[in-house]
Amino acid sequence: VCAYCNSQIDDNADICMNCGCPAKFILTIKRENQFYLINPPIKLDIISNRKKIHVKIHNGHIVSLKIPPDVYQVTASSSMRKAHYTIDMNQNRILRLGWNRFSGKLELWELSSL
Numbered sequence: 078v079c080a081y082c083n084s085q086i087d088d089n090a091d092i093c094m095n096c097g098c099p100a101k102f103i104l105t106i107k108r109e110n111q112f113y114l115i116n117p118p119i120k121l122d123i124i125s126n127r128k129k130i131h132v133k134i135h136n137g138h139i140v141s142l143k144i145p146p147d148v149y150q151v152t153a154s155s156s157m158r159k160a161h162y163t164i165d166m167n168q169n170r171i172l173r174l175g176w177n178r179f180s181g182k183l184e185l186w187e188l189s190s191l
Contacts (some may be wrong), residue, residue: 079095080146080147082095082096090191091143092166099126100136100141100146101143101144101145101146102167103143103149103169104142104144104166104170104172105139105140105141105162105170105172106151106171106172107171107173107174108134108136108138108139108140109137109174109175110137110148111136111176112182115174116136118134118135118155119133119134119155119174120133120153120154121153122150122151123142123151124150125149125150126146127147128144128149128158130144130162134174136156137191147165147166148163149163151163151164153174153185155183158171158182160174160182160183160184162186170187171187173187
C-alpha cells in the first residue's frame with residue numbers, strides 16, 4: 078500500500094503507479110572494518126509492522142536494502158551484545174555498525190541522510 082495515496086502497489090515496484098511517489102527507499106548499513114582475532118558476522122533484524130528482514134553482515138562489508146516507507150526497529154546482535162536503532166524510512170538512509178573498542182559495546186547509529 079502506498080504511504081502517500083493508499084493505493085495498492087506491486088511488491089516489485091519502486092514507484093507508485095497512481096501518484097508517482099517512491100514505493101521503496103534504500104537502507105544502507107556499513108559495518109566498520111575492525112581487526113579482532115575472532116570477528117563473526119553480525120545479525121541484523123529490521124522489523125516494522127508490515128515487514129521483517131533478517132540479514133548478516135561481515136566485517137568491512139556493506140548491505141543495501143530496498144524497503145518500503147515505514148518506521149523500522151533495527152537490531153544488531155552478536156553473541157550476547159545488542160544494539161537497537163529506530164529509523165523512519167521516508168528517504169534513503171545510511172547506518173553505521175561497529176564495535177566500541179573501549180567499552181566492548183556493539184554500536185549502531187545513523188551516519189547521514191541522503
